[in-house]
Amino acid sequence: MKSKRLNNIILTALLVILVVILLFPIYWTFNSSVSTPQKILSKNPPLIPRDMTFKAYEEVIERKPIMLWFFNTIFISMGATIFSLACSLLAGYSLSRYKTHGQQLMGYVLLLSRMLPGTLLVIPIYMVFSRMKLINTYQSLIIMNLVNIIPFATWMMKGFFDSIPKQIEEAAHIDGCSWFTSFVRITMPLTLPGIAAVTIYSLILCWNEFLYARTLAYNQSKWVFTVGLASFIGEHSINWSQIMAGGILFILPLIIFFILLEPFLVSGMASGSVKG
Structure with missing residues (x-):
């Protein structure tokens, strides 16, 4: 004892x-x-x-358009998170359930694309978006966040789908359920922990993205908070108090989001362990 x-x-x-x-x-x-x-x-x-x-907070709020930066960050992060979650759910389920050689090869190619450094891709990506006339738009930032998120999120969801026995879905098919019905009513509830994990992972990546946001959006009205925070660094001086105040304001929404999502993550784990 x-x-x-x-x-x-x-x-x-x-x-x-x-x-x-x-x-x-x-x-x-x-x-x-x-x-x-x-x-x-x-x-x-x-x-x-x-x-x-709290003078630094007052100066940041009064002198900088942080509410606009917050709106841009939230809009882009939520849009990219929703689309990446939908794509990774379907792609992860496909890689888990249909193990053909071509499909597995595409899965590895998808994962390999995530290993390429962003600095290697930023120039050709800028040229592509420039020809498509998507520079300085929300669409370009959402697309680049999707490119960053989907490969790893897909493999995360594949791992969760692999842990669910196929016999559960086969029993549902015998009872008359279609593929889509069994996926929505049976498989997805069992992967709630994975959905929560992918959502948190996607949101954090979108929220902290800087390289493409700085490259593809030159207009201050399209800046996200990471780019706006970098603008506090002046040519001859740096106001560290304002940078730190902006940093605290920047991480607060993530902390609140995680606190709100954490009960669903825990309950999903408990539910999945019981049903599995």
């Missing part, structure tokens, strides 16, 4: 240390956002903020 209790204490202590390490960058970002530039650039910046000021 003493050994078990000691192991629990050690495990708890390690988890606490890990959580502190993971959350410290967020805390330091907030600390810097409520401190003056002089304190941030001092040799020994205070670990605990003193004389907190």
